Amino acid sequence: MKKMTKLTLIASSLMLCMSAAAQAAPVKISVLMYGMKAEFVQLMEKAAKEHPEVKNGDVQITMYDGRYDPMVQNNQAETAIQTKADAIIVNPMDYEANIDVVTMANKAKIPVIVTNARLNTDKMTSEVVSDDVLGGYLDAKAVLKKMNCKGNVVIFEGPIGGSGEIQRGQGIDKAIAECGKGNVTVLERKTANWSRAEALPLMENWLQKHRGKINGVIGENDEMALGAIEAIKEANLNVKDFSIGGIDGVTDAIRAVQQGEMVSILQDAHAQMQGSIDVALRAVKGSSYQPKSDIWQQYKGQMDWKDGTAQRYAVPWTEVTVDNAQQLLDARK
Known part of the structure; x- marks a missing residue:
């Protein structure tokens, strides 16, 4: 009987140890x-x-x-x-x-x-x-405010088929529509896949194609907006002559906001x-x-x-x- 009691105690102790180990995992x-x-x-x-x-x-x-x-x-x-x-x-x-x-x-x-x-x-x-629809709207609204809701914009989109590209695009369209029919013209709208490196040559091409006609840059994220800023600087143009916006609040974008080069909506x-x-x-x-x-x-x-x-x-x-x-x-x- 004592032997059984000892075995029972040992078994109980093992069960408790195993339970404690499981809880600690x-x-x-x-x-x-x-x-x-x-x-x-x-x-x-x-x-x-x-x-x-x-x-x-x-x-x-x-x-x-x-x-x-x-x-x-x-x-x-x-x-x-x-x-x-x-x-x-x-x-x-x-x-x-x-x-x-x-x-x-x-x-x-x-x-x-x-x-x-x-x-x-x-x-x-x-x-x-x-809410990416709201994010896109706030981004575009800030860009368009500086433009007094008049002029030409280019839009950098996220990867096609992602919810950010779809919904931020909806918010951007809403802000543009609020400026009134014919007041804002979208000259170009293409994806740069959230990438600063992809946005830079795209903006270079747009600056040449639409020489002197681009007033605003709406980036569906900051990285693409920052790529646009690099292209503008490399073309020896004044960044502050453009209204530029992005989304995310990445470090370089926050610094660009401090320098008056862009607006950013922090995610x-x-x-x-x-x-x-x-x-x-x-x-x-x-x-x-x-x-x-x-x-x-x-x-x-x-x-x-x-x-x-x-x-x-x-x-x-x-x-x-x-x-x-x-x-x-x-x-x-």
Whole structure:
């Protein structure tokens, strides 16, 4: 009888140890980024590493570089599922093609949070994004305001088929329409794939083709607007003779705002990523989980926690101004 009691105690102890070990195992979150070259995406990666639950070891983050290819992202989702990720966060390249990530995650019963860009489905666990229609509208409105709603503009688009290109374009069209019929002419509208390097030669060509006729430059992101600025400078033209705008609030764009060269609408990479991690952890751990990021306090009243179960969280935009630019730069140090 004593022998049985000892065996029972040993078994119980082993069970407790195993249970404690299981509880101590970090939550594994796979983060599928559409590409890792741009500063904005790098800011999201930095935010992931700085989340309190990641820093204390309770969460293990695996970052995937989608290499700007939706099929690569879909394959990476398969890998995340096969390696037993507890949750998936996806920053999708394509509005339609990357719906497969959500479909596969749902089939595997893994929570999937869509961040930054959107997907044409409501089957994800949640999405933590910014309203790109509004972002495009604010961007174009700032450019057109300097032009007094009259003149000629060129538009740099994001990758065709991505939600950013589609929805920011809708916001830009709305702002142009508000200027009144015939007041603003779009001379050129092409993609530079979010790239400063691609925007530069495109702008060079447009400056030659429409010599002296371009008044405004609307970039669907900052990198493309910055490429346009480089082209203008290389053509020995005065940047301040143009009205130029972009979206994201990347470091070089904030500095350009300080110098009076452009306007920028900041998209909060930190809030999008840290918010996504908190929402993912709520889906994994249940109702006892309380958010650990400070972004919920920062945006209280504009974006509330709602027990971490809302279908969509909309991270507010912030206009970069001469007054707040240095504060924004200091926050990145």
